[in-house]
Amino acid sequence: MTSDYRINYALRAHKRDPFIEWIKAMLMTPFVLHAKPIHPTDDDPNEEPYLMDANVTRYCEILESIEELINEHISKTKKGLPDHSRLSRLVPSVSTFHTTLPLKESFLLANAKHSIAARRFVPPSFNDIRRVLNTAQIIAIAPELKLISFDGDMTLYHDGADFDQDSDLVNLLVRLLKFDIYVCVVTAAGYHSDAERYEQRLSGLLKGFERANLPKEVVERFFLLGGECNFLFQCQENYHLNIYQPESVRKWTSDQISKVLDVAEENLQACVNEMRLPCTVLRKSKAVGIVPKPKVKIFREQLDECALSTQHRLVSFMKSPKGKEFQLPFCAFNGGSDVWVDIGNKLIGVQILQEFLGAKSHETLHVGDQFLSTGNDFATRSQCCTLWIVNPEETQQVLVELDSLLNIKKSIFEANSKVA
Numbered sequence: 001m002t003s004d005y006r007i008n009y010a011l012r013a014h015k016r017d018p019f020i021e022w023i024k025a026m027l028m029t030p031f032v033l034h035a036k037p038i039h040p041t042d043d044d045p046n047e048e049p050y051l052m053d054a055n056v057t058r059y060c061e062i063l064e065s066i067e068e069l070i071n072e073h074i075s076k077t078k079k080g081l082p083d084h085s086r087l088s089r090l091v092p093s094v095s096t097f098h099t100t101l102p103l104k105e106s107f108l109l110a111n112a113k114h115s116i117a118a119r120r121f122v123p124p125s126f127n128d129i130r131r132v133l134n135t136a137q138i139i140a141i142a143p144e145l146k147l148i149s150f151d152g153d154m155t156l157y158h159d160g161a162d163f164d165q166d167s168d169l170v171n172l173l174v175r176l177l178k179f180d181i182y183v184c185v186v187t188a189a190g191y192h193s194d195a196e197r198y199e200q201r202l203s204g205l206l207k208g209f210e211r212a213n214l215p216k217e218v219v220e221r222f223f224l225l226g227g228e229c230n231f232l233f234q235c236q237e238n239y240h241l242n243i244y245q246p247e248s249v250r251k252w253t254s255d256q257i258s259k260v261l262d263v264a265e266e267n268l269q270a271c272v273n274e275m276r277l278p279c280t281v282l283r284k285s286k287a288v289g290i291v292p293k294p295k296v297k298i299f300r301e302q303l304d305e306c307a308l309s310t311q312h313r314l315v316s317f318m319k320s321p322k323g324k325e326f327q328l329p330f331c332a333f334n335g336g337s338d339v340w341v342d343i344g345n346k347l348i349g350v351q352i353l354q355e356f357l358g359a360k361s362h363e364t365l366h367v368g369d370q371f372l373s374t375g376n377d378f379a380t381r382s383q384c385c386t387l388w389i390v391n392p393e394e395t396q397q398v399l400v401e402l403d404s405l406l407n408i409k410k411s412i413f414e415a416n417s418k419v420a
Helices: 020-036 053-080 086-090 101-116 124-142 168-178 195-201 201-211 254-274 301-319 347-356 378-380 391-418
Strands: 146-152 182-186 222-226 233-234 241-243 277-282 286-290 330-334 338-343 364-368 385-388
Touching: 020 053, 020 124, 053 086, 053 101, 101 124, 101 330, 124 385, 124 391, 146 195, 146 347, 168 182, 168 201, 168 391, 182 347, 195 241, 254 277, 254 286, 254 301, 254 330, 254 338, 286 385, 301 330, 301 338, 347 364
Parallel strands: 146 182, 146 364, 182 222, 364 385
Antiparallel strands: 222 233, 233 241, 277 286, 286 338, 330 338
């Protein structure tokens, strides 16, 4: 890579998160003004050494101020005035916060691992801040966590893969169930009511449940929601999935679904033709997508174009006189190697689970890798707490953090029970 390499970030708004970008900008002040060499340079032997502890303090002061802004935003939101908070004026697109976020505490933990404050040439990055937000959310929600949902591909397993049944990640999910927490996989994969197809995708996990000999009351805390929000399954005592049909989606008529999918299919086919993509347009009962031909990889920019243009086309259609009777929730997203348009979305999926299981927003956590505007985890932010991860390995890391906090919670509960 040469020094002439440039990216026009002004054209990449769909690849940025405004809240994280704003935090990055706030943390640039101590980095730019106070980052001095760790050792005096040959050019200036009298130069003051860099004091890492001082810079840690400056970062923490800024993060404490951001905590205060978040708390005020939460207060305004409870009063029905989220747009009146200082934070919403600074970051107009900021979403709902369902808990407070201990950012200072989280940063100190991250800095102990990654020495963020010791860096002199690389400022706090998007991933640094994303991880700080994740840890802060874990700390905040652990005492009251009741329901945790996961995206599938690239969150629990690599794209199109399955669990290794003896993997640490499977063991961590088993431990969540043993902590009396509901665990659900919310996936875009839509196989209608075919439980066997879903069981194939989760075979390693289900075998892990069986190997752990989970009793009926524990294993029945595991659910799978397919097609974003359309097909709900519960794990049974025999470690197989049983289908439920969420009441909230029964009101969607076949005519409505067909018309929305017709519009989406037409746009996707136009994208394939115009960009000469080696893809097949695939239609399902409640979804339509483009899938690359075998051994072909489509560039991310082309997938984003298909997702964004289809989002725009569907929104325009639904606002038109012809489309007013076809007002259905949908999700058009870049799946990493393909593009799909689903009827419904994960926001509705989380709402279904919360209603079904009696979990409130501050008791619910969704873990996923698709929180950009072209992703299908994005919509869940308004309904529950979220963790933004980038791969299954990171999911495992955040669950290790969560497991540690849940163990502390359990120990405190047991100690209080003995006292009582």
